[in-house]
Amino acid sequence: FLRRLVAGVLLLNLFVFALAGLSLRQGYRQYQERAEITTQNLALALESEIGGNIATVNLALSAVMDEHQEQQDASAIDGKALNAYIERVRSRLPEIDALRITNADGVLVYGTGVAPGSRVSLADRPHFMRLRDDPKAELAISAPQISRVNGKWVIVLARRIDRPNGAFGGMVFAAISLEHLSKTFSALNVGAHGIVTLRSTDMGIIVRHPEPQGIGSVIGQQAAPTPLREMVQAGRKAGTYQALSTVDGIGRTFSYRQVNV
Secondary structure, three states: OHHHHHHHHHHHHHHHHHHHHHHHHHHHHHHHHHHHHHHHHHHHHHHHHHHHHHHHHHHHHHHHHHHHHHHHHOOOOOHHHHHHHHHHHHHOOOOOOEEEEEOOOOEEEEEOOOOOOOOOEOOOOHHHHHHHHOOOOOOEEOOOEEOOOOOOEEEEEEEEEEOOOOOEEEEEEEEEEHHHHHHHHHOOOOOOOOOEEEEOOOOOEEEEEOOOOOOOOOOOOOOOOHHHHHHHHOOOOEEEEEEEOOOOOOEEEEEEEOOOO
């Protein structure tokens, strides 16, 4: 009787443990599903916001180009009036840190913080050279760089300015500070250990929130989780995966979306 009782208790304990294990697995599966849905929704919202901001900035660049063109067609550019117009446009768009114009040589001539007679040149910037060399180039977006006017980490959205004869006349560009992007990311509720990362098409990090050692500390790092690289290389514009972060080594559920420009 004792042997049967002990065997029954053991079987009962094993059955309870089995139920507990099944419950834990189901709980983990439900937690994982919730995490995937949350990251997917946040990625979608962020894609929409960033895409909308790019479209808005592009419209601002077009407006400044039109004003510059009108003054140019009127035989002379009124620098004071053009600067005032540029500042009015910039002040309505908090995402723009600076709005400026260069001449055909790449020298800053008008816009935010451009001192009269200054000779700050952007002729060596890849986005300037692309616009200069390609008459059909549209919106150019730079890699992260340090502004030569105020020393901030920024990315640049730029458009080509043409002279009446079609020759290259310079560029108009908006500088978006990485600090502004980081603050935008900080408004997302991704949990105590969540992260948000914006990468370029070559997988280089543009900005990450939070950054371990402040703005700019991980810029350009191209180490990316293998699942992300494989999905992007396969042409997938969105996806979800589990991996260790290449920055801090913590395992997380990630979702990504490609921002169309």
